[in-house]
Amino acid sequence: MEHYEVIVLGLGSMGGAAAHALAGRGVRVLGLETFQPGHDQGAAHGGSRIIRQSYFEHPAYVPLLRRAYEGWHALQEESGRDIVTLCGGIYLGDERNQVFAGSRAAAQEHGLPHEVLTADEIRQRFPTMDPEDDALGLYEENAGYVRPEETTIANAELAAAKGAVLRFSEPVTWWGAVGGGVEVVTTQGRYGADRLVITPGPWAPEVLADLGLPLSIQRMVFHWFTPDFSAVPYESWSQERHPVYVEETHGNEQIYGFPMTDGPEGGFKLGFFRRGTPTTARTIDRQVYQEENAAMQVRARQLFPHLSGPVVQAKTCLYSVTPDEHFVIGPHPAHPQVSVACGFSGHGFKFVPVVGEILADLATTGRTGLPIELFDPRRAALQGV
Template identity: 45%
Template sequence: MELTGSRPEVVVVGLGTMGAAAAYHLASRGVRVLGLDRFTPPHARGEHAGGSRIIRQAYAEGRAYVPLVQRAYELWRQLGDLAGVELMTQTGGLMLGAPDSVHVAGALASAQAHGLEHELLEAKTIRARFPAFTPEDGEIGLYERAAGIIRPEAAISAHLRLAERSGAELRYGAAVTAWEATHDGVTVRVDGDTVTADKLVVCPGPWAADLLRMTGVPVTLESRLQHYWLPSDPFAIGRCPAWIWEPDGDQVGYGVPAFAPPNDLQGAGPGVGAVVKAAFHTGERPADAELGAPSATPDDLNTMTAWLRSRLPALADSSYIESKPCLYTMTPDGDFILGLHPEVPTVAVAAGFSGHGFKFAPVIGEILADLAQTGHTLHNIEQFAPGRFTAKATGP
């Protein structure tokens, strides 16, 4: 299995969220790229299904993420222009909870550290301004006007289409079973065949535990359920922002305003112009990469509806459509695994995005292209060093 005419300079394993972006950025720089995936992205077996993802700059998960997501905003716009597709829609974003909750206090810290435009809103102001929400008097919200949603399936398709246009060879239905470093590059095992290249980029998604080949890296695979309703007036874009809500002592929920439904949302029926999504960001739902995510049960919907009843009652009372699973590849600290492989400098890895990585896809692709070409990037990715877990496992 070889590229027509010449050996690839870089093989990209996994063409989902991050691999598609990496293949595009490498190919757009004139690099000979071979991309491999066991499925045909976008699909329902990765971490990108569901029709929408939130993008925000006031980043509760840590202020170190802000420069990366700011660059991602630029690259999303460029990608949409090149592909001729609207990928990102500004809806505003609302982080709700107690003043000292992680998602409010963390978002505020990032906004203040980077001078981001934001507003702090009391509960009564939130109820008046955004009538879908009914926070308790002790809760507040950080509102960020620049936040919005991205369409993940369309974004992956755009990256792949532009990668091929730039000369990348992309092969689907090609299951990678192993890889190893050699004296002159890397070899990759694909369905019993061998591919050789100078460099390797591994974007394994749910298969991180097997394909990273990093002993001691404690990634786990979990699933979440995304629930969909037919919208009522309070959930229109302009009246309802994208939101993340961290109630005291309860699960963290999130959702997006009315948007075009995913293509495979069968229960939406013909002619449905928009749906509203809500889901839990936290919770324990183990999943298996080979078997996929477990199906929803009536208890799952009842738990979600009960959570919404006192917070977004109009949504709880709306016409329910169905649920769809998505996968989270988790790290213990919630930070990404991004950088050169700690034992094999000819290999760059991107994994463990812990349920908050999609918004970064184009800048992750840019970083992986930098690493594959030069071994370095100007982006600050020290916090995401792949060796941080293995170093702890082998340290004194």
């Protein structure tokens, strides 16, 4: 049986980053993955993911985001891949809504550069948008998007270049804590290690069944629509002039999206943030239905009245949502030699580099100096109390 210092189970976004970080520290690491790098079966696909720092979900995320930004720029430079684009971001809503108010609170608490724009100022600066008259927007220049497929491929390439052994198309069938170490069985072999990192994505309910985590695996849809360029020219929709955005005003259901990142034929991408339907990673319906596209376009035109053309494409992805929508990162409560990272609740991708660093810390020293108390696998929100 081959033996390693650390095995990483799952080489998607977080697992790939962990394998890369471990290999960079000279650790003898094995990575195991069911699919190929950059696959579209989980949550790390679709061409773009938002990165931002004025974090309305909770100000405690901001220090991790600052560290993640360092990692994003380092990954792009080291890999030579086109990964990071900072086109700015705007978070719109009525004054009491979490999207605007939470973004402003995080920016103020952490001294992040930002502007507060009125509805008229938003319309003037971004002519694609027509918000409610009483809406406000927090604009953050240091926001944009990253390329998820390029990210996972880059981490895999760099991990391998630094000595990691990566085995793709090799599903894991069993793992267990054995003595003070671990064993992992796949369709092709059995491996041993001192430590194990588990990053299962939407397969967490199966892979981490012993934890009984109250995760909701949700089928989500994102859409690309064609704008009316005769009303607002393409340049105003492009990443040279258009920010990423999140918007919810007077309870009209939160949406998020991107500028046109792939030219005038590529479509304008957006989606509902919390309109998911329960599913599993194995049984998800990958077809997107006409009524889903229609509902998205009706909602989108509340903010983008000229997003009137046909749908270019639509795709599904998977969210793994915790009851409090915070992540699950930390040592396995029953097996200290095992570290877990899952339940990223639809907003985890922007943290990929720092999560990889945290998991490498846990796997090598059993602790990390980065703030992860909010993500404790033993917290009350995960215990049904």
